[in-house]
Structure formats: C-alpha cells, structure tokens
Amino acid sequence: MPFREGPLGDLKVPLTWTAAVALIVAIVIAVAFLLADRRETLQQQAYGVTRQTVDTVSKPVSGVIAAPGRWTGLGVDFVSSYFFTASENRRLKAELKEMRGYRDMYLAEVDKNQSYRSLLGLRTDPPIPMVAARVVADTRGPFANTRLADSGSEKGVVVGNPVMNERGLVGRVVGVANGASRVLLLTDIASRTPVMIDRTNARAILTGDGGPNPKLDYLRGADPIKEGDRVVTSGDGGVVPRGLPVGAAVKGLDGRWRVVLFADDAAIDYVRILLFKDFAQLADQKALLTRSLPPVTTEDPDVSILGPVAATPKPPAQAGATPTGPGATPTAQGASATPAATPPKPPAAAAPKPAAPKPAAPKPVTSGPTTAQRAGGEL
Incomplete structure (x- = not known):
C-alpha cells in the first residue's frame, strides 16, 4: 500500500516550525562552543560547568553522527577485501617467500656465531698458538x-x-x-x-x-x-x-x-x-740454559765431587833466612824467597846425590924468593 494511502498520508509537518527548531538547536550549539572557547573571560567554576555540559551533550550526538561513516567504511573494506582477495593472496605469498630467505640467513648466521664462539673458547694447557x-x-x-x-x-x-x-x-x-x-x-x-x-x-x-x-x-x-x-x-x-x-x-x-x-x-x-x-x-729455553751451578759441600772440605783438590802452596820464607840443604846458596839479607804464587813442582822419582867437592889444583912454583928468604936477607 503506498505511503500516501495510509493513515499518516495526510500528516504534514509545518515547514516553519521545522526550520525554527533547527535554528534553535544550532544557536544553542554555537553558544555552547563560544562559551567553551572564552576561557579568559569566564570564571574557573563557570567554565568547568559549561565545558562539562557541552561534553555531555556532544558525546552521544557525535557518536550517532559518526556511526554511519564508520559503518560505511567497514562495508567498503569488506567489499574490497572480497573482490581483491586473489591479489592480496599473491602479495602475501611473495612476502612469505622473501621472509623465508631472511629466516634461513638468520639461522645460518646464528649457527656460524655459535661455532665462532666455541672456537674462540678453545684453550689448551699449556697455551699453544x-x-x-x-x-x-x-x-x-x-x-x-x-x-x-x-x-x-x-x-x-x-x-x-x-x-x-x-x-x-x-x-x-x-x-x-x-x-x-x-x-x-x-x-x-x-x-x-x-x-x-x-x-x-x-x-x-x-x-x-x-x-x-x-x-x-x-x-x-x-x-x-x-x-x-x-x-x-x-x-x-x-x-x-x-x-x-x-x-x-x-x-x-x-x-x-x-x-x-x-x-x-x-x-x-x-x-x-x-x-x-x-x-x-x-718451555722457556732461556731459563733452561742457565750456566750457574749451586755450590757443592761435603763433610771433608779437602774432598770435592767435582775433581781432585789442588795442593796448597807453602808459605814463603822469612826475610834474611838462609836456606839449608845441599846445593843451596845463601841469599842476601832482605831478599825474598820463591814467590808463593809459583805452583809446587811434582817430586822426582829419585833425587840425585850432590857431587863431592874436587881438591884444589896445586899452585905453580915461581922463581922469585920465598917469604923466608926475604926475611933472612933483611937480617
């Protein structure tokens, strides 16, 4: 049944009243916004009350006005996603393939990093290059x-x-x-x-x-x-x-x-x-090649495990002393004996005996007068 043939078909809203109501609502909203922006001319308490009133009124109105736009946007997104599903699927597959390559590179780098860390932590005792x-x-x-x-x-x-x-x-x-x-x-x-x-x-x-x-x-x-x-x-x-x-x-x-x-x-x-x-x-080769040996001591100081002990030289003779023994020659007073630094000679097998002194040869007879003849002539 057409709308005009119904019981409300003859109902007519006066255009003047509709315009008047819309004008009044617009004036109220404009005054509210003007009062909200005039912060410097109103007291803090009046401003707070006005702002609260405006917020309370504008909240449901804004929600109702914004709902059709929001629903329209959702519908457009649904329709576009339905018609462009194939292209979106192709795009996602290409992106997934690319990300798989990055994933493989990441896992390879992680494995390499772990290997490097393990190799760097390798140590030997003693240390070896x-x-x-x-x-x-x-x-x-x-x-x-x-x-x-x-x-x-x-x-x-x-x-x-x-x-x-x-x-x-x-x-x-x-x-x-x-x-x-x-x-x-x-x-x-x-x-x-x-x-x-x-x-x-x-x-x-x-x-x-x-x-x-x-x-x-x-x-x-x-x-x-x-x-x-x-x-x-x-x-x-x-x-x-x-x-x-x-x-x-x-x-x-x-x-x-x-x-x-x-x-x-x-x-x-x-x-x-x-x-x-x-x-x-x-090993430290320089430390092993040391040449200094520690001293070796024994109970007998004249005995050494390193070799025979050298003979101790005799002390020198006193000044002015006359040596004794066959063949010894007197020394002048103040002359020194053999130096102490001269090492002693090894003893011979058998010392030779000194030779007996030879008798003096007879003097030749001279032709001159003897002592007794010279004495008798003088007498």
Missing part, C-alpha cells in the same frame, strides 16, 4: 678421508700440526701450501695417533680403518678400559700435545675396542690448527 681456518673441500673415498682448509704456510702452518674443532681432535696436517692445508682425519686408514685412557692412563694407538669409529690397538695394562671411558691424546712421541679430547670408548660388534669421536658431534666446517712442533716450544 692457534690459527682459525674454514674447511672448503671434503675428499672422501673407500679408505681416504681428508679435508682441505683455507689456512696454510702464510700463517705458520707446518706438516704435523694437530687440528681441532670445538668438540675435540679432528686430525693432523699432512700437506701445506700457500693459503691451503690438507687435514688427515682420525678415521683415515693412514692415521695413527697415540692416545691414553683418561681414567687409568693406559696407553694405546688410535688406528683409523675408514669407518666412523677408529679402533684402539696395542692397548696395555690389566683391565685398562671400560665402556664409556674418556680417551685423550697421550703426547707420546711428541706428535700431538697431551690431554686433547678424542672421544669415548665403546665395544664394537667385532669385539674390539673402538672410539666414538667427539668431533663427529658437530659439523667440521670451522677448525683451529694448533701451531705445535714439539714440546721444546712449551
């Missing part, structure tokens, strides 16, 4: 098992240097070039490393056989090993320092003792090469 390196190639075969590191002779690496990662011993250097070094792993068939059982100090040789767990050969001692014993380097032969962690002892399926390597618990991507040549570099 080390060189950090990154493994750049892996050479595997039915028996050979080596790695190629990016540090070589330019950093002081030589053949025989031990190689470790953050877990334990990896192997030793078997080839060096400028910028590269080849590492022979403990599992290689040519690897031989002297080790010992940490609990019993029993010695053995860790022998690689191409498998993941090298075997223990030449194990000595009574009941030297048990399941789970910690195996470390022994330092025998000066090949590697003593005490480097190697692995844990296990019993193989063939009944032989083998070692589960600690180095296999982590990827061998970053290693540290120990610049170890021999045990002489671990």
